[in-house]
Amino acid sequence: MSRVTIITLLMFAIATGLYWQVQQKRAADQSSADDGTYQPDFVATELNSRVYDEAGNLSSRVHADSMEHYQALNLTIFGAPRYNVFPNEGGSQWQLSAKTGTLNNDTQNVLLEEGVLIEAISPNEPIKNITTSYLEVDLNSMIMTSNKALFVEGDDFDLTGVGLFADLNENKVNLLKQVEGTYHVE
């Protein structure tokens, strides 16, 4: 066996050993994440927070019974969050509430889950509220989406459907599938 072959085999053995070690470490990290040993960096109860846009207008206000912030993941998890948003250049106001909410601070996307209620706060909105089990809200573009069943209650009508695309700045609400509506005749 020539010297070159021996050196090659040696290098190969070292590389394999290093790779094996890296895999072991990654597996260890993964298992610690899996059994939920991520600890929140800070927690709060009865949280009230306000977010302003560049022009200084109040763009959203959130109240939550509980809050946990995870710096590494840049995620904030809320218990019973109540978001008030002011789209349409402050022309309308909606309140979004749910059992739990997860805010991705990078994208400003909030996922609301379980008992999601979207209420029109401004008085003369023909749509009064929308209920569903799951909602994604982009707090920057004020676009709300869902792939679940929804119930829309209006002044003198209600609608059910599956799937939502709503642009609160444009004040447009679209149900995507299996739409059924009822108009109450006075």
Added chain:
Amino acid sequence: TSADYLQEVKIRSNTQSADINKSLIIFDGDVVVKQGSMEIKANRLTAQTNEDKTAKVLIATGQPATYTQMMENGLPANASANEIRYDIASNTLVMEGEATLEQTGNKVTGHQIRYNMETQRIIAEGSENSDERVITILQPQQLDHGDKTPPQEQQQSEEK
């Protein structure tokens, strides 16, 4: 059961979009509107509410949009047109564009047909800008009785 026009209006479609600023709701794709025995089928339905929410108009469009309803005398009325406009508050149906309405054996065709669903009376109008006239086709038995026998007086339903 109470008269059709007093019942809830049920709508089914593939998709729906609401323009809240314009108080406009649009139902698209295989649209079916039902109110008692009345049924309208269309490709698209627009539901428009006026400012003070006193009038709501459903506009069905299709190739054609169709309407059917059971009359008080138990016979069906059928209609079709490019656009069927149903004003819920005044119980008026306005069919426009190749409009035809068949009721108790006679058939009316014209550009626009106006029909009151409460009294079940037709007010047919031809359109001024084309030479399309209103054509009424009476079935033979209508001719035997001389002029058309008016539909029997339906019983007085309670005032809204």
